[in-house]
Amino acid sequence: MRVVLDTNVLLAALPHTSKSHVIFLALIEGTYEACLTSDILNEYEEVFQRKANAQVAALALDVLEILPNLVLVNKYYFWQLISADPDDNKFVDCAIAANADFIVTDDRHFHVLEDVEFPKVKIISSSAFLKMLKGE
Numbered sequence: 020m021r022v023v024l025d026t027n028v029l030l031a032a033l034p035h036t037s038k039s040h041v042i043f044l045a046l047i048e049g050t051y052e053a054c055l056t057s058d059i060l061n062e063y064e065e066v067f068q069r070k071a072n073a074q075v076a077a078l079a080l081d082v083l084e085i086l087p088n089l090v091l092v093n094k095y096y097f098w099q100l101i102s103a104d105p106d107d108n109k110f111v112d113c114a115i116a117a118n119a120d121f122i123v124t125d126d127r128h129f130h131v132l133e134d135v136e137f138p139k140v141k142i143i144s145s146s147a148f149l150k151m152l153k154g155e
Contacts, residue, residue, distance in 0.1 A: 025124035
């Protein structure tokens with residue numbers, strides 16, 4: 020299974036005390052492939068530094084960069100499907116280029132994708148993804 024993790028989903032999954040930590044553990048265990056682009060990786064770093072600290076950001080990125088199930092994607096087209104928050108388009112473009120099964124996000128801006136016929140990009144909430152990972 021190939022997914023694109025929205026930054027806030029991954030950030031919430033980092034702490035071992037988080038109910039979402041299973042998402043991070045499953046990634047480390049190779050349960051799924053996480054697709055990202057260099058601009059997504061840059062956003063991860065920026066947000067992790069801002070919301071946690073530089074040490075947490077560096078450690079998380081070091082772990083991500085050595086995972087064999089991390090798929091670095093090159094985008095060749097910018098679809099511009101989300102107008103409410105254009106910065107979210109990097110995740111959409113990555114999902115399309117990677118032929119990902121879905122984007123894991125709790126961001127309401129992504130719901131516009133439900134009405135887009137082509138290219139079809141599926142979204143799933145972090146709680147639904149957790150249930151999927153747990154086999155529920």
